[in-house]
Amino acid sequence: MTLPLTLSVAAILFALGVFGALTRRNAIGVLMSIELMANAVNINLVAFAHYTNGVAGQTFALFAMALTVVEVAVALAIVVLLYRTRRDIQIDLASEMQR
Amino acid sequence: MNAVQLALVAVLLPVAVALFLLVAAPVRRAGWPAAALSLAGAIGSLIASVWLLWRQTVLPEQALLEEVRWLPEAGSSAATIGVLVDGVSASMLVVVALVATCVQVFSVGYMAHEPKRDFGRYFTWHSLFLFSMQGLVLAPNLLQLFVCWELVGLCSYLLIGFYWQKGSAGKAAVKAFWVTKLADTGLLLGLIVQYAATGSFGWGPETVSTLQAAGAALPAVGLLYFLAVMGKSAQFPLHVWLPDAMEGPTPVSALLHAATMVAAGVYLIVRAYPIFAASEAVMTAFGVVGGFTAVFAACVAVVQTDIKKVLAYSTCSQLGYMVAALGTGSFMAGYLHLTTHAFFKALLFLAAGSAIHAVHSNELKDMGGLARRMPVTGAAFVIGCLALAGVPLLSGFYSKDMVLESLLHAAQEHPVFWFPLVTCTVSAGITAYYMGKAAVLAFFGRASSHAEHAHESGPSMALPLIVLALPAVGAGWMTGVMANLWGVPDVHFAVVHFTPIGIVATTLALGGLAVAWIKHAQGGLGGLDAAFAPLGALARSGIVDRAWDTAWRRGVLVASAGLAWFDRYVVDGLMNFTGVGFLEAGTVVRRMQTGRASDYLWAISLGILLLAVYSQARMWVG
Amino acid sequence: MIGTIALSALGALMIACGIAVVRARDLVHAVFWLAAMLIATAGLFVVLEAPFLAGIQIVLYTGGVITLMLFGVMLTHRDLDAAIPNPVAHELRAGITAAALAGALLLGIWSTDWGAAKPAATVSVAQIGAHLLGPQLLAFELLSVLLLIAMIGAIALARRTDP
Numbered sequence: 001m002t003l004p005l006t007l008s009v010a011a012i013l014f015a016l017g018v019f020g021a022l023t024r025r026n027a028i029g030v031l032m033s034i035e036l037m038a039n040a041v042n043i044n045l046v047a048f049a050h051y052t053n054g055v056a057g058q059t060f061a062l063f064a065m066a067l068t069v070v071e072v073a074v075a076l077a078i079v080v081l082l083y084r085t086r087r088d089i090q091i092d093l094a095s096e097m098q099r
Numbered sequence: 100m101n102a103v104q105l106a107l108v109a110v111l112l113p114v115a116v117a118l119f120l121l122v123a124a125p126v127r128r129a130g131w132p133a134a135a136l137s138l139a140g141a142i143g144s145l146i147a148s149v150w151l152l153w154r155q156t157v158l159p160e161q162a163l164l165e166e167v168r169w170l171p172e173a174g175s176s177a178a179t180i181g182v183l184v185d186g187v188s189a190s191m192l193v194v195v196a197l198v199a200t201c202v203q204v205f206s207v208g209y210m211a212h213e214p215k216r217d218f219g220r221y222f223t224w225h226s227l228f229l230f231s232m233q234g235l236v237l238a239p240n241l242l243q244l245f246v247c248w249e250l251v252g253l254c255s256y257l258l259i260g261f262y263w264q265k266g267s268a269g270k271a272a273v274k275a276f277w278v279t280k281l282a283d284t285g286l287l288l289g290l291i292v293q294y295a296a297t298g299s300f301g302w303g304p305e306t307v308s309t310l311q312a313a314g315a316a317l318p319a320v321g322l323l324y325f326l327a328v329m330g331k332s333a334q335f336p337l338h339v340w341l342p343d344a345m346e347g348p349t350p351v352s353a354l355l356h357a358a359t360m361v362a363a364g365v366y367l368i369v370r371a372y373p374i375f376a377a378s379e380a381v382m383t384a385f386g387v388v389g390g391f392t393a394v395f396a397a398c399v400a401v402v403q404t405d406i407k408k409v410l411a412y413s414t415c416s417q418l419g420y421m422v423a424a425l426g427t428g429s430f431m432a433g434y435l436h437l438t439t440h441a442f443f444k445a446l447l448f449l450a451a452g453s454a455i456h457a458v459h460s461n462e463l464k465d466m467g468g469l470a471r472r473m474p475v476t477g478a479a480f481v482i483g484c485l486a487l488a489g490v491p492l493l494s495g496f497y498s499k500d501m502v503l504e505s506l507l508h509a510a511q512e513h514p515v516f517w518f519p520l521v522t523c524t525v526s527a528g529i530t531a532y533y534m535g536k537a538a539v540l541a542f543f544g545r546a547s548s549h550a551e552h553a554h555e556s557g558p559s560m561a562l563p564l565i566v567l568a569l570p571a572v573g574a575g576w577m578t579g580v581m582a583n584l585w586g587v588p589d590v591h592f593a594v595v596h597f598t599p600i601g602i603v604a605t606t607l608a609l610g611g612l613a614v615a616w617i618k619h620a621q622g623g624l625g626g627l628d629a630a631f632a633p634l635g636a637l638a639r640s641g642i643v644d645r646a647w648d649t650a651w652r653r654g655v656l657v658a659s660a661g662l663a664w665f666d667r668y669v670v671d672g673l674m675n676f677t678g679v680g681f682l683e684a685g686t687v688v689r690r691m692q693t694g695r696a697s698d699y700l701w702a703i704s705l706g707i708l709l710l711a712v713y714s715q716a717r718m719w720v721g
Numbered sequence: 722m723i724g725t726i727a728l729s730a731l732g733a734l735m736i737a738c739g740i741a742v743v744r745a746r747d748l749v750h751a752v753f754w755l756a757a758m759l760i761a762t763a764g765l766f767v768v769l770e771a772p773f774l775a776g777i778q779i780v781l782y783t784g785g786v787i788t789l790m791l792f793g794v795m796l797t798h799r800d801l802d803a804a805i806p807n808p809v810a811h812e813l814r815a816g817i818t819a820a821a822l823a824g825a826l827l828l829g830i831w832s833t834d835w836g837a838a839k840p841a842a843t844v845s846v847a848q849i850g851a852h853l854l855g856p857q858l859l860a861f862e863l864l865s866v867l868l869l870i871a872m873i874g875a876i877a878l879a880r881r882t883d884p
Contacts, residue, residue: 001725006769007830009732013739013758015823018704020743022697022815023807028793029748030696032755035786036739039762042778050769051835055844055852058771062849063857065774065781066864070871072786076793077875083797084881697811704818711825718832 006047014040027079027089031072038068102154103165106182106237108147109192114230116140120223127223130215134207137222141203141229145196148189148233155189156584164239178300183239186584187434191236191366194438195359197570198445199229201563202354205449208559209350209456221261221348228254232359240300241293241371245286248331248367251360252279258355259347271343278340278647282330286367289323292316293374302371311377321374321381324367325388332364332418335392339644341415345407345461349452352407357414357448358441365421369434376428383515385426386506390519392419397529401536402634405461406451409537413487414444416526420502423519429505431587435578436498439486443495443571446564447483450476453560454541457553463537468546473555477542479564484538486571488531489608497575499527500601507600524600528607535615543620727768735761748794756787770843 013036020033042061049057083089100108116136120127127133166181182188203225210221231250238244260272294300296316297309310317328334333341344356355361368375368385375381396415403409417440425433453476458465470477486493489500503523509516546553555561582588597605738758745751759782766775853861 003835004830005728011826012736015819016739019815019819021700046769046771055848059852073875077878080879089797708822
């Protein structure tokens with residue numbers, strides 16, 4: 001029962017993260033939603049590590065956490081830069097990607 | 100050396116020279132070295148040819164065939180390339196090599212004032228031509244013959260357009276090329292039909308019987324080949340390029356457009372005679388077309404004022420004799436006339452060239468009285484003229500006599516051959532008249548202002564005249580030898596013999612010469628002009644040219660308009676449709692790229708969803 | 722059984738926090754809800770017998786990430802941010818996508834026969850360390866390089882370019 005339950009929690013958190021990423025218009029809000037998704041992934045890793053009783057899953061989770069931190073650091077740097085150049089961090093206004 | 104090696108020397112020596120001159124531009128541009136090399140090639144080819152002919156004459160071997168496989172196919176080859184040495188090809192080899200050598204020697208004097216580059220270019224094309232012609236003569240199958248046929252056409256184009264700075268020469272070259280090219284499609288199509296029907300490019304008995312079994316294929320192939328012959332050998336109505344081809348240097352006219360290249364058409368008939376002889380329709384076509392060309396071209400020749408044009412139409416007319424004679428089934432008559440004609444017509448052209456060189460004009464009225472100032476040239480022209488007219492004991496007499504006799508025999512069996520018989524007999528008289536007129540106007544009577552300071556040409560031009568005059572006089576006496584050589588049995592030959600038709604023709608010829616003398620040297624017979632006036636107007640109007648021009652232009656223009664429409668709306672339409680289609684699709688697809696990060700995120704989520712659904716579906720299905 | 726109950730409780734808490742994170746009107750609130758969710762996750766890790774990871778989770782996320790986020794929000798905060806509502810169609814589209822995703826994942830999870838779990842045992846820190854510096858040494862070293870790159874990159878990005 002433990003594994004599917006944990007996985008379900010992770011799945012719902014992941015879906016919430018997707019929803020947040022789609023609806024948030026503030027870049028940091030989007031970033032937090034992404035954190036939500038990353039956390040769901042971490043939960044999955046740990047759940048499977050527990051299920052298979054292996055050490056690899058936990059190690060992987062550690063790596064994933066480190067990557068998340070890296071991502072947050074870089075993303076926040078981008079947000080700050082965005083804010084500095086446009087005085088605004090609304091991402092649906094940031095349609096420069098089209099050009 | 101054996102016969103095959105000799106033949107290979109005869110054909111490969113000129114091409115070696117030609118290729119060397121093509122590649123070694125400095126030698127070519129130096130002029131004289133190129134001429135020396137080309138002459139060496141021609142003389143080498145001549146020696147090998149004469150040697151080969153001697154061997155064939157004293158040791159009448161069977162035909163020697165040496166081939167290598169070409170266009171390999173599984174197990175065998177679609178075609179071969181090689182040499183076929185027999186009496187027919189051996190004698191033609193000598194004719195070609197002899198005339199080519201004489202013309203090249205003559206050209207050294209005639210073209211001496213050309214710039215060095217052009218001089219070298221001229222001899223390069225001559226070497227290439229000699230190779231192509233020898234290759235054509237030795238061809239063991241029609242495919243190789245076709246290749247060489249196109250090569251001589253190319254040389255003709257290059258040499259007619261030698262004075263390309265002159266617009267008319269360029270036009271004449273292009274005209275010659277296109278008219279013969281139009282005709283050559285016949286040869287190409289014929290080859291395709293023949294190969295499809297028999298799987299062979301040859302003319303052996305098996306091929307002919309297979310063709311015969313294939314029903315309509317035999318006359319179709321024969322008529323298609325005949326179309327090419329009409330183009331190459333200037334038969335009505337495809338003769339229009341030959342008079343224009345006189346824009347080329349006169350020695351070129353002597354070699355290509357009188358003696359050898361135009362005879363290639365007749366040679367094709369001679370070579371592949373079994374194919375033609377098997378179909379009565381084709382033979383009848385030979386008789387009718389040849390007969391009409393003989394008289395038509397002779398009449399037009401009468402009203403020409405340009406000495407080269409007179410000779411050009413005369414060539415058309417004589418080629419008509421050959422074709423008509425071959426139509427009767429008399430291989431001997433046609434081929435003998437080809438051989439003798441090559442000698443005396445080359446002689447006539449070279450003599451005319453010598454005269455033109457002296458007075459710097461082609462017009463008969465600018466000449467006159469040249470015989471006293473240029474005795475060798477005058478004698479050569481008169482000999483050629485008498486030979487062509489068919490004066491007894493000269494070469495033309497024997498061959499023309501044989502042609503008329505064969506036509507008479509044929510007419511007794513097939514009434515349709517009365518037509519060529521009558522036209523050719525009448526033409527004999529007309530020929531004598533216009534040749535006599537040309538000889539009288541150019542070489543006798545009062546000299547025009549141009550001709551007053553003319554003097555005999557140098558040895559390089561006089562020598563070939565003397566050399567060519569010998570066979571022009573005496574080739575006919577070798578008729579018996581040639582008949583043996585060509586494997587034609589029961590030709591009874593005597594140096595002096597008169598057949599009834601021969602007497603008629605000879606009388607007409609002598610009469611024509613006499614009329615020419617009386618009218619143009621004595622100033623009598625004023626009414627004759629009036630008789631020829633309508634013909635002159637007709638000739639000047641260039642009605643045949645005009646008809647071709649219209650037909651060709653209309654045909655080409657209409658076809659081009661159709662093709663242009665197809666190109667514009669179908670080919671381009673397809674292209675444009677593709678382009679515009681992608682452009683429109685791009686505009687549609689572009690809207691998906693909003694540039695808003697949330698939209699991309701949504702697309703990513705959708706992708707994940709699809710993956711999840713896919714894995715679920717797989718689990719349930721699997 | 723106790724594990725299941727604890728899991729359910731923690732899961733419910735986490736989902737509630739998650740909803741709050743994505744729906745909170747004020748970003749600062751959202752950050753705190755995120756912190757709460759991350760701490761709950763650490764609790765989940767404890768239940769799943771990964772105490773070391775739980776510790777790391779608290780130290781790294783609440784100590785590092787949340788602080789960073791707060792700084793980010795404060796540095797870039799403007800009052801009108803939350804004022805602009807999303808179009809309803811947009812929200813609906815996102816909701817449907819997320820619901821469908823959750824549905825598909827849950828369907829997958831509950832339709833799979835997971836079989837019996839192995840007897841669980843706590844993985845010691847020593848084991849993780851041995852694994853990190855043993856089979857995963859290359860990945861570990863690469864990760865340290867990545868961290869360095871990220872550090873330099875973040876500084877380079879956020880640095881004021883004008884003198």
